[in-house]
Amino acid sequence: MLNRTLRIHSAAICYFDMVRRCHSIREAARRLNVASSAVNRQILKLEGEVGTPLFERLPGGLRLTAAGEILTRHVTLVLQDVERVRGELEGLNQVQTGHVEIATVEGATVELLPAVLKRMRQRYPAVTIGVTVQGSQSIPAAVINGQADLGLAFALPRSAETTQLCVGHFRLGALVAPGHPLASHASVSYTLCAEHGVIQANSELSIHHLIAPLHKRSPAAHKPLLQSNSMELARQLARQQLGVAFQTRIGIEADLARGELLHIPLSDQGGMFSDLGLYARKGRDLPTAVESMAHLISEEIALREREELPCTPRIS
Structure with missing residues (x-):
């Protein structure tokens, strides 16, 4: 079995990502199980290469600068692609592991998502899953910024940065x-x-x-x-x-x-109808675990859409 962390990129990328999540070099070092000096050294090296500070050093912790925000988008893409590669390599050895982060609306957590998670656990017991409940309006940002692999939300407008994997139409x-x-x-x-x-x-x-x-x-x-x-x-x-x-x-x-x-x-x-859609970041190759979860969610949405009682045809 491969290690959970696939080291095929610079340690600086991993350290930067953890620091921006923790807003603290000391806390990032604790989570990474390395010395604070090692993390600080990598951040200073990155700032030297970029030619500008990546964090503002504030009394309450570290905050990303404009340059840090730009680098964050690049780092998110790199780390997500590493996760995809890790899943594909494990798939060669038929190791069904991985992690899936889902941002979802509250209503889907009552019956729809539990039904999916039960099936996911039965098929892929080694896959770990994280679920965050949010309002529909904040879910696209979670998907785009890499905080979530999949977003499950109602009535989202079309976006150039997300792709709709499936949709179900439900009466209001x-x-x-x-x-x-x-x-x-x-x-x-x-x-x-x-x-x-x-x-x-x-x-x-x-x-x-x-x-x-x-x-x-x-x-x-x-x-x-x-x-x-x-x-x-x-x-x-x-x-x-x-x-x-x-x-x-x-x-x-x-x-x-x-x-x-x-x-x-x-x-x-x-x-009136509201569309429940499943979303991912546009252009991203989904890791095996994420793709499997997306398939099960799509099946469950389709099943519940079919269970809707007969009604007046939907008006576009």
């Missing part, structure tokens, strides 16, 4: 408790929901940008709304009939099965 609906006045409706408009008070997602979440145009046109637009970046809080408030929340069925599968919440499709614009 109002979430209400079974005893809510709207519970008997087959579909509802946003204006009707606003009459009962709405729970609005803040701008970190993609649902905010999908619902905002409806809110502006609503007669209730001037009324104060309860806002949150937590979809779980929104669901809890909807259960207690403190307002109407909005989202897809992703993340509320168990609530629907238990009859604790109802998902009533929005009728605005002939029916």
Whole structure:
């Protein structure tokens, strides 16, 4: 088996990357298990070669300069490619190891992602996985900057720096408790929901940008709304009939099965949808472990899209 760290590049690259993550030479040295002087020497050598400081030395720690930011983009590409090569070399010996970092929206962590992780563990038990929950709007940056191998997010605009590996279309609906006045409706408009008070997602979440145009046109637009970046809080408030929340069925599968919440499709614009997509950095050759994870996520998204009830055809 190959060592976890494949040393086919300058130690300075590894040291620089760890220092910029830790904002401290001492902490970087501790994590790398080397002397602080060795790390400092490599950083000074890099700065000498570049001809300008890469870090600002501040009382609270080190901060990247503009030159440091530029070098970070190069180092991220190099280290990601090293990980891909390591995975391919291990694949030659049929060693199913590797690491996958995922940045995901909260809703996908309830049932969709656990189902994928279970299958991943069964097939590739030696692969390690990291998951970070973020709002959809911050996920592209995590993928582009190398903080995540894969991004799972709703309703992202097209980007020249990311590629969409798969996408599923899911209906937007109002979430209400079974005893809510709207519970008997087959579909509802946003204006009707606003009459009962709405729970609005803040701008970190993609649902905010999908619902905002409806809110502006609503007669209730001037009324104060309860806002949150937590979809779980929104669901809890909807259960207690403190307002109407909005989202897809992703993340509320168990609530629907238990009859604790109802998902009533929005009728605005002939029916509204949100696209759940899987993203990677454009042009990157994915390591074996990452590619395997992406395949399983794509299968799970397709499965859940097929499980959506028949509805009005999607309007582009």
